[in-house]
Amino acid sequence: MDHLHEKTLNTKEIYKGRVIDLQVEEVELPNGKTSTREIVKHPGAVAILPITKQGKLVLVRQFRKALNKTIVEIPAGKLEAGENPSDSAKRELEEETGYKTDQLELLLSFYTSPGFADELIYLYWTDQLEKGFTNMDDDEFLDILEVTLEEAEQMIEDQMIHDAKTVYAVQYLKMRKWENR
Structure with a gap:
């Protein structure tokens, strides 16, 4: 098991565009606390x-x-x-x-x-x-x-x-x- 893995608790789509999408994820950190991550999704x-x-x-x-x-x-x-x-x-x-x-x-x-x-x-x-x-x-x-x-x-x-x-x-x-x- 990856001891650095962050578990996604919730995902909110903020923007869906022609080139990128933007989402905010609430994650559970390896120490059990929570945080947010702003993520740009790109098709490659x-x-x-x-x-x-x-x-x-x-x-x-x-x-x-x-x-x-x-x-x-x-x-x-x-x-x-x-x-x-x-x-x-x-x-x-x-x-x-x-x-x-x-x-x-x-x-x-x-x-x-x-x-x-x-x-x-x-x-x-x-x-x-x-x-x-x-x-x-x-x-x-x-x-x-x-x-x-x-x-x-x-x-x-x-x-x-x-x-x-x-x-x-x-x-x-x-x-x-x-x-x-």
Whole structure:
């Protein structure tokens, strides 16, 4: 038995949205006392580390209202209900960058903010890209960038790349490149 487990006593739905749901749970703590937890429910997401034949990372630059600024990220998107993460990754890659692939490798999955959200991101990579056409959502506006690993590292230093999934992907690529020398 997990001695750290918190037993849910009551759940109250606060908000049901297009991207997230918010609920408040009353929980029994391991010491028998009670507390509340505010939880963001998210269907999960995919992110892709695409590398061109020239060895460049394909990134997107977009405005993020939650941050009120424009940042550079790897292509990513929300899982649709019942969608296989691999299929979602292929769809998001093509929608956002115009690149297609049939060769995706799952690197790992990770929780973005486990203190208050259940969002799980599946991170894929590919270096087998074919140029196609973008097909962005109606409310999606972004620029496509192709940068070297060194340029991406500088973007992290300059906080142009300022999100965990992209920083992780760039560091993974750096580690992999270093190991293959």
